[in-house]
Amino acid sequence: MGYVFSAIAFALLAVLPLFAGDYGTGLLVGLMGYVVLASAWALFSGPTRYVSLATVAFFGVGAYVVAVLNEVLPYPVVLFCAALTGAGMALVVGLSTLRLAGIYFVIFTFGLAELVRQLITWFEVNVTGTLGRYIFLDLTARDIYWQLLALAVLTLGAGWWIRRSRLGLALRVIGDDEVVAAHAGIPVARTKLVLFVISATIITLVGAVQAPRWVYVEPSIVFNPTVSFLTVIMALLGGANRLWGPVAGAVPLFLLFEWLSARFxxxxxxxxxxxxxxxVYALPDGVLAALERIRRPSVLKETKA
Amino acid sequence: MLASTLALGIILGGTYALLAMGLTLQYGIARILNLAYGEFMLLSCFVVTGLFTAWGIGPLLGLLVVTPAGYALGWLVHAGMMSPLLRRGDAGRLEVDTILATFGLLFVLQGIMLIVFGSDFTSYSYLDQGVSLLGVTVAANRLVALAVSLAIGLGLYAVLMRSNWGRAMRAVALAPQSAWLVGIDVDRMGRQGFALGGALAAAGGALVSMFLTFSAADGVVFTMKALIVVIMGGVGNVLGALVAGLLLGLAEVLVAAFIDPGLTLAATYALFLVVLLWRPTGLFGRVGG
Structure with a gap:
């Protein structure tokens, strides 16, 4: 039944922009972008509890690759290059920090976006001599929305599959206790690295797909740290350890912040x-877990015991 | 050129060292990574500036006002926000919970400061005439800031190494699970460590405000630099923070002077990455510690 419902829901979501106006479609693009970002973030940070604050570093790199290559290469190749760049960057960051305690990872990701922004700015000013770039791609908001929807299906599908695979089991053990995981023969660093690269590649693709919406791109626009923080809070509010948790957090929070940022x-x-x-204080496992606790109080006792 | 750059670097590094000492106490003794640390410091910058411009109270006197206030604020944050998390008793979650809670505090404090003080850059002039020192001209306020930083840092180091209270603090930093076996109240020490970190953040803020232009949005940058110094020096290691702070100041000033001022953060991160790959426990950390 679950599959049928999901298929119907995605079909409905796919035809939604045909009825929404320009403003509505724009809103849907932003919303779907955050749904994918939060879900992709939770793929890695949910089970491992490694809080990544670097979402916008990958997101911005994705947008920047499109800005640099959009006039030289065909669009699908540009997207592929963006994904490759994001994966490469994640590999470097992961290799240098994921073998260490989680705290080093948090600190490193805390400043990663700013570091990438400074490096790109320096490179553009001193080497290429152009700080701003234009993206002229013949893509409507609707096209972008459909690409993001496809990415959302892909991300949730990956999350669903990982949950059922040996990889997901290994991740849960790592999240509970890394020492136990290492003693059980789980390749701890490699497992974390694989998940981090998958998650970061999807995040990079979101940036790449959304880039044509800006038309004009420069580092201070695409490396806006708020994107990282919103992604984290959306995933945590819904519950980063559940397949649908990030979605449940992203939808209300995106609409709320959209409304708030206009008014306050x-x-x-x-x-x-x-x-x-x-x-942290009221919903430590997210909204979905809290709802479940209200509906079935016995679940809590069982898991605590 | 080189001599004056070096002097500037050492002075900047002295302030970084003082900043990082507070954070290393909070993380080393209280085991709480305080991401709102830079906001504590900025708050003190604004208060000292206000005291000076409104009532003519000099920053060194202001320092005597904000340091106890920083201690009190640190104590309150620990008692009000961190203790409930510590009492949950799930060690695996504690780290994530405290990071997220202080992250929330960062935004709340930043938002309050943006509303109260606005987003403009703030500074005041105090002792800004040049002083010639070994053929290098340095602003007097920077020299005073360095001297006070070093005095506070070395004084703290002496107290930690020599007094019973300092020994208890170090025991908690070294072995929190065993410190209570020898009669140390680990929770109380943790709270004192956190509060003392708040006091040092306030002192650092007062000193930085004498020569740096700052705005309400700068807290994150201070936190980041302090964090990097803490990791480089080894968590909980006060002397390590002092040396690492000086190194960071020097690296930043040298890169700004000879390569590009826009790359200071990149230089900081490069240094951080080298330390992480080469000696993850810090320059002075013990292997496996």
């Missing part, structure tokens, strides 16, 4: 901060 632009960061505190 000065209070944005206070609200974002309060949201983080609310998740």
């Amino acid at each position: 632009p000065d209070h944005f960061s206070i609200l974002l901060g309060l949201m983080f505190l609310a998740v």
